Amino acid sequence: SKTLRLILGDQLNSNHSWFQTFDDSVTYVLMEIRTETDYASHHIQKIVGFFAAMQSFAAALKSNGHQVIYIHLNDENNRQSFDKNVENLIAVHSFTHFEYQSPDEYRVEEHLKNFCQHIAVSTKVIDSEHFYTSRGELGAFFAGKKTFLLESFYRALRKKHHVLMDGDQPLTGQWNYDGENRKKLPKDHKPIAPLVFNNDVTNIVNEVKKTNVKTIGTIEAKNFVWPITREQSLQLLDFFATECLHLFGSYQDAMTPNEWSLYHARVSFSMNIKMISPKEVIERCIEEWKNRPAEIEFNQLEGFVRQIIGWREYMRGIYWLKMPEYETLNFFNNQEKLPDWFWTGKTKMNCLRDAITQSLDYAYAHHIQRLMITGNFALLAGIHPDEVDAWYLGIYIDAIQWVEITNTRGMSQFADGGIVGTKPYVSSASYIDKMSHYCGSCFYKKAVKVGDKACPFNSLYWNFYDRNEDKLGKNPRVGMMYNVWRKMNPEDKVATLQQADYYLKNINEL
Numbered sequence: 001s002k003t004l005r006l007i008l009g010d011q012l013n014s015n016h017s018w019f020q021t022f023d024d025s026v027t028y029v030l031m032e033i034r035t036e037t038d039y040a041s042h043h044i045q046k047i048v049g050f051f052a053a054m055q056s057f058a059a060a061l062k063s064n065g066h067q068v069i070y071i072h073l074n075d076e077n078n079r080q081s082f083d084k085n086v087e088n089l090i091a092v093h094s095f096t097h098f099e100y101q102s103p104d105e106y107r108v109e110e111h112l113k114n115f116c117q118h119i120a121v122s123t124k125v126i127d128s129e130h131f132y133t134s135r136g137e138l139g140a141f142f143a144g145k146k147t148f149l150l151e152s153f154y155r156a157l158r159k160k161h162h163v164l165m166d167g168d169q170p171l172t173g174q175w176n177y178d179g180e181n182r183k184k185l186p187k188d189h190k191p192i193a194p195l196v197f198n199n200d201v202t203n204i205v206n207e208v209k210k211t212n213v214k215t216i217g218t219i220e221a222k223n224f225v226w227p228i229t230r231e232q233s234l235q236l237l238d239f240f241a242t243e244c245l246h247l248f249g250s251y252q253d254a255m256t257p258n259e260w261s262l263y264h265a266r267v268s269f270s271m272n273i274k275m276i277s278p279k280e281v282i283e284r285c286i287e288e289w290k291n292r293p294a295e296i297e298f299n300q301l302e303g304f305v306r307q308i309i310g311w312r313e314y315m316r317g318i319y320w321l322k323m324p325e326y327e328t329l330n331f332f333n334n335q336e337k338l339p340d341w342f343w344t345g346k347t348k349m350n351c352l353r354d355a356i357t358q359s360l361d362y363a364y365a366h367h368i369q370r371l372m373i374t375g376n377f378a379l380l381a382g383i384h385p386d387e388v389d390a391w392y393l394g395i396y397i398d399a400i401q402w403v404e405i406t407n408t409r410g411m412s413q414f415a416d417g418g419i420v421g422t423k424p425y426v427s428s429a430s431y432i433d434k435m436s437h438y439c440g441s442c443f444y445k446k447a448v449k450v451g452d453k454a455c456p457f458n459s460l461y462w463n464f465y466d467r468n469e470d471k472l473g474k475n476p477r478v479g480m481m482y483n484v485w486r487k488m489n490p491e492d493k494v495a496t497l498q499q500a501d502y503y504l505k506n507i508n509e510l
């Protein structure tokens with residue numbers, strides 16, 4: 001018998017059980033295909049990052065003695081989709097058996113499931129051996145419940161996997177340190193310079209340029225900053241543990257101009273394509289904290305562990321529980337288009353200009369920029385969630401639908417009506433000013449609601465609550481905002497709504 005095993009671009013897990021034995025009858029295949037480059041308008045760094053990591057993974061497998069077929073984007077015999085390429089390989093090489101690892105994307109899962117029903121050879125699906133939880137675990141955990149509280153799922157996983165536990169109790173006796181975290185960066189504080197790699201990816205950039213693949217953003221082909229191997233991913237993780245972890249929690253929600261990563265780990269790309277595992281990431285950070293207890297406070301570590309064993313696993317569970325309906329949800333029935341400057345960064349709003357420009361430059365923005373700058377604006381402006389999803393799915397190097405859509409449509413746009421979050425994440429300028437250094441030098445005035453230079457976030461914020469009162473008025477978590485709005489002087493209210501109307505009609509000029 002001869003077996004063909006498909007490795008998807010986000011399954012570069014060298015510790016997978018597949019690779020622990022050597023078998024002459026097994027051949028692996030990786031492929032660069034148009035169905036994957038074209039399902040969204042991806043950032044050029046995202047496409048190149050995936051291909052570069054796939055190529056080095058294939059090379060490492062080969063040098064370890066495995067048999068590997070690698071199909072490049074412009075290969076003559078490339079049929080440009082998983083099914084057609086696999087079908088062709090089975091015919092040409094007489095494979096008698098086909099295997100793949102469970103995909104993380106619903107789209108790919110359906111495609112491969114469907115394909116396997118129609119081929120003549122036997123098939124098998126195996127786990128990708130990456131996550132703490134199985135696909136259905138969150139659904140089972142919340143069975144019969146109407147709400148899906150992150151906190152309870154997170155605590156259950158800490159217990160189940162004995163992460164930072166003392167028997168059945170959390171180490172230190174406290175589960176949640178959010179209250180001690182999330183500070184503004186002091187004005188004179190210079191954040192650490194990010195560790196970047198200088199990978200030369202010229203060949204791949206040229207191959208992509210030969211095609212008509214539509215991309216966004218820019219790339220420095222000789223100095224590609226993202227890790228493309230497991231070794232580089234581990235180096236980046238090491239850098240985070242030694243240089244950033246001690247301030248991670250404190251500044252996880254902080255923003256400042258021209259600093260694109262602050263104390264964030266930037267390991268989402270490496271993890272999402274499985275060059276490293278969430279368990280390794282957490283264990284490395286716990287080890288660092290144990291080695292330097294005087295320097296790394298527990299709240300910094302807990303804040304980080306919560307993102308990975310909490311949010312990341314939680315989003316995966318929600319995705320598999322709620323797809324495919326999830327991608328059609330539009331709770332507020334929002335219908336607008338994204339303003340043009342989302343693709344150029346050319347806006348007078350400092351906060352948005354900074355977040356969008358760095359996204360175009362690095363295919364990266366940290367969480368609070370995604371949530372409280374770009375996402376906040378899109379929700380306030382009533383943009384259709386399909387538009388918002390397409391933008392996030394394209395622009396970020398770590399964007400794979402299972403973790404992109406749950407964050408965008410769910411957490412950020414509240415289009416799921418409260419599955420992921422209990423209230424919409426929206427704010428006026430005051431929150432942005434509290435967490436950043438953007439407002440001081442902005443064209444707009446942060447404390448002004450109406451008039452020439454009024455910060456658009458202010459009027460749009462009240463317009464959002466006003467137009468969605470039927471949907472949100474009864475939500476106890478936003479009751480206070482409705483009280484403030486109701487008590488506002490009627491003339492002020494009219495002027496604020498008029499200002500918002502004006503901004504929405506001239507959204508491309510902001």
Ligand code: FAD
Pocket residue numbers: 263264265266267268269271272307308311312313315365366367368370371375392393396398399400403404405407408411412
């Ligand atoms: P850090 O801040 O250093 O956090 C460490 C790790 O925790 C991350 O690498 C990530 O794996 C995990 N994590 C943190 N927050 C979340 C979260 N909310 N959901 C899932 N995992 C989390 N993350 C993606 O991986 N892909 C996406 O496409 C994506 N799209 C997003 C869209 C929006 C609108 C928002 C608000 C968030 C999105 N996130 C996404 C979550 C989060 O912003 C990124 O994981 C994070 O910014 C990645 O950078 P980092 O590795 O430096 O993260």
Ligand code: SF4
Pocket residue numbers: 348349350351352428429432433438439440442443444445446455456457
């Ligand atoms: Fe952003 Fe408004 Fe502050 Fe300008 S004033 S940076 S637009 S929040």
